[in-house]
Amino acid sequence: MSSESSTHLATRASGREPLPLMWKLLAGLCVLLTASWTFLCYAAHFNNYERDMLSDAVYYRTDRPLVYRTLLPTTVNLLSRLVPENTKQKAVQLVKRDRFLRTIFTVDRSPHEGAGSLKLEINYPVETAIALVLMVACLLGFLRAIVLLYDRCYSGSPGFRAAVPSVAAAGIVPWLSYTSHPYDLVSLFLSALSFLSLAQHRWRQYLLVFLLSCINKETAILNTLVFITYFAAQGILRTRLAAILISAQLAIYAAVKGFITFAFRANNGTVAEFHLLDINIPILRSWIGHHYNLEQLVIAGILISALFFRWHTKPLVLRCGLILIFPLSILGLLFGVLDEWRAHTDLYTPLLLMILGSVGFLFGVRPAGFCQTNR
Helix, strand or coil, X not given: CCHHHHHHHHHHHHCCCCCCHHHHHHHHHHHHHXXXXXXXXXXXXXXXXXXXXXXXXXXXXXXXXXXXXXXXHHHHHHHHCCCCHHHHHHHHHHXXXXXXXXXXXXXXXXXXXXXXXXXXXXXXXXXXXXXXXXXXHHHHHHHHHHHHHHHHHEECCHHHHHHHHHHHHHHHHXXXXXXXXXXXXXXXXXXXXXXXHHHHCCHHHHHHHHHHHHHHCHXXXXXXXXXXXXXXXXXXXXXXXXXXXXXXXXXXXXXXXXXXXXXXXXXXXXXCCCCHHHHHHHHXXXXXXXXXXXXXXXXXXXXXXXXXXXXXXXXXXXXXXXXXXXXXXXXHHHHCCCCCHHHHHHHHHHXXXXXXXXXXXXXXXXXXXXXXXXX
């Protein structure tokens, strides 16, 4: 048998048959449209919260604990220093003169002053442009990571696989409520990369992603909980490798968290904000007293059924990721806002791929041969 024939048979067996060119173009167009729509929805909520304006985050004026989430703001700060000050001033003057740009850059100081659908800051167009480029890159990186993780977990139905990034992009929108923070898309990207690194057993990459996640948001320590659960499910938690990797994560988190907390100790605010009594108890009461219509109940039932359908065949790394439901729920109840779903985006990757695996089963999708499912 020729090498070309062997390659073709291996491709068919793995479910990675190439799509016709027309279908590839159609799939690419769908990804472009859904990703653009998702980013516009994200941008429409940007700078809605006066305590977390982009310029304040970039120049470290934001209140604690929001100022702690500094990966993207610090990156923007460093990159903007490469731009000469006179160029920044020319950009500000251009924004103030140009009629079209004034419909996009509508905020001088308070987001309540913005009259347009976008609330970008008039006095910081260079910083805003850099931030938006980085956010788009994170969104595209997230979609790429989702596809790679899907390939690691499932095989079969190339047509269904082609729809995965579009579904992943569109599914982000319901999680964006109230306001969009600079770290939201970064969190999505790093969370997907973390699961991908776990599934691939690429530990250096995993630790690098963990380091960036710690700089991005303090809840990155929950990745270690997923890691421990994943290793325990495989029966290798008491190995030397596990001890080294867990110790490394704890050391990284302690160092990053300690440095960031010390660096911003003079900022207004507190280390954490307690919202159980003033916000979340009333939200819980409204949920209990709410009359849910049939459509809402049916959708919830379908999603829950899809999540647990053929549970034993679901990839182990995704099932272990659901452990995040418990700490995120507790933290959200005490320190977050319950109906602000964007605070739970670390759950999006495992939930999405487990549901896609169930739906894909109807189209011939099956667990990949190298994906652990039997524990």
